[in-house]
Amino acid sequence: GWADETALEALALRVLGAAENHLAAREGQPFPKQPTEVSLVFGDDEMIREINAEWRAKDKPTNVLSFPAFPVTPGKMPGPMLGDIIIARETVEREAVDLEKSFEDHLTHLMVHGFLHLFGYDHIETDDAEKMEALETRILAELGLSDPYAGQDPI
Template identity: 75%
Template sequence: MPQLDIQVSVEETGWSSEEELAEQAATVLSVAADYLADAEGQPFPAHPVEVSIVFTGDEDIRAINAEWRGKDKPTNVLSFPAYPIAPGKMPGPMLGDIVVARETVEREAAELDKSFDAHLTHLLVHGFLHLFGYDHIQNDEAEQMEATETRILAKLGLSDPYAGQDPINDLER
């Protein structure tokens, strides 16, 4: 069973308490890590791998998105792998960082007619997969990533967030 060391930082008002977010993140990422190890053959080191999650807002994530991706607009989640790896390759001791924007998550959840927690869960899984080298730049990559997300979300009791949609590649965002 993979071991994770999850560090949580809440940097914007309006989020649940740090303890609640840490508990939700631990549940979600543990299920995702177990799925990756069991179903996808993802290796994990014997020691815990560190994941940092920053819960922030649109203003901060817009600045990060502009600096690192050249897109001067808020987004829902950003991931920054500590070391570049491909799916199925051994991660290092530090997996990387996930940054989530509350206002965008709220807005998208309302637009998608989902609960905030269900959408946040999806975005945590999405961001976590990026740390393992999953991507959605090309359609075939998007299909693989979305299928893996959907199977993990099913283990968490959530429905397919992509049902009835074409794969979303990063060139469209």
Template identity: 65%
Template sequence: MTSGPAISLALAVEAGDWGDAGAIEALAETALAAAVRDLSEREGQPFPDIEPEVSLVLADDAMMADINGQWRNQPKPTNVLSFPAFPLVPGGQPGPMLGDIILARGTIEREAQELNKPVEEHVAHLIVHGFLHLFGYDHIENNDAEKMEAIETRILTSLGLSDPYGDTEPV
């Protein structure tokens, strides 16, 4: 198996108790590498010749509520938000800057507890989920959601992590 294209990661801890930033960065790099490899090999996703960059912002619930209110008119925290640098459809050629993925620590901790899974596993899932949004994958329509969830499941399975949706069959 080839290693696939590489991604440059810029990590910013903006708010919240995230603990060891180096461990989060390593987790993100592993999750992104698996996602890049999968999209390249299984979905035929092109990547630029230079290493494209992803910005990962670690926030708390208050910061996330502010961002969510400003950009989505929903002034409440959510687990992950993605902001593509440029509009992209699955299979489209991305530029050198892919975009931003923002995570909210408190929401992620609560969800991980409810799902009875380690926080790190939930963080990995949300990084992959956010990364797919940067490439134009969405889950508004059922058929799009099924496709996106199947790709997420396949990527997470390649990392030895569980199916976040419980019953999704990887495609």
């Protein structure tokens, strides 16, 4: 199963705090004066498969899904409720093994990835994917992690 709630909360605060600080300081992303809120759901493959089937018509598990609370464009002011990030433990474990990374490093990457989706970043078009991947890489470097795309991370 997942690590205890206290450990997950500490990791999430560190990772999402670093991502928020980077977006504000280096990317010019505005934030509301009041604290922002993100819902993190640490689920399993079955949970995320059901959500993926319902919302994306893909009846299979995936590593992370993000659901912005409101439509947002990178660089525009979000509301205080950013949205939901759902992560599937078994998929993260499999991918970490395949990528020869620690579970925590891969989970950190997926948290950053999911967080960026809440700000309107996506990877559907090549140009957008390159921007998002570069941004992820810069945030992860600030957290002391190497470029996850050097080995083509399966996001």
